[in-house]
Amino acid sequence: MSEGYMEKALLKLAKQLNAYDEASLTELWNKYEAxxxxxxxxxxxEEAAVVFGMIQAVxxxxxxxxxHWAQTAGPESMSPRPDFIPGKGEEELFGSKPKGSGGGSAGSSKGNKVIRLQPRKDS
Incomplete structure (x- = not known):
């Protein structure tokens, strides 16, 4: 497969996936995680792992x-949404640590981090 064709196919998949709302995808999170x-x-x-990865990506x-939207909206909206809780390892990505966190890092090498996403507690 040529790189141009592969890139077009990936962009097409991204557009299709981006058209779904996160809530619908989150309903499938537990199924594919299992x-x-x-x-x-x-x-x-293998296909289930790819689907799970796509849900995580969205x-x-x-x-x-x-x-980033909160950063551009001004200081009054700089705190994360109430339902936004960075997962383990995400605190460095978002510049803060979750409350009660021990402060551990998911990855130790610079520039390479594995970010663990978990389902929201309310879903």
Whole structure:
């Protein structure tokens, strides 16, 4: 596959995925998290892992968007949304630590961090 074709295909997938609301995708989070946690060396497991990754990507994109939007809206809106709780390892990405956090980091090498996203407590 040429890089141009692959990039077009990925951008098409991104546009389609971005058209769904996070709440609808979050409903599927538990299902795919369970499928990925139960490893099987099958094509079905691989596809479930990709779906799970895409759901995670949309959630991260929304969190980043909300964080940066709050920064541009002024000092009164600088605190994160009440339902925005950075997951373990995300505190450095968003420049703050969650309340009650021990302050650990998910990754130790500079520039390479694995960010663990978890479902919201209210979902």
């Amino acid at each position: 499928e990925v946690a139960n490893f099987e060396p099958t094509r079905k497991w 959630r991260l994109k929304n969190q980043l968007f909300n964080y």
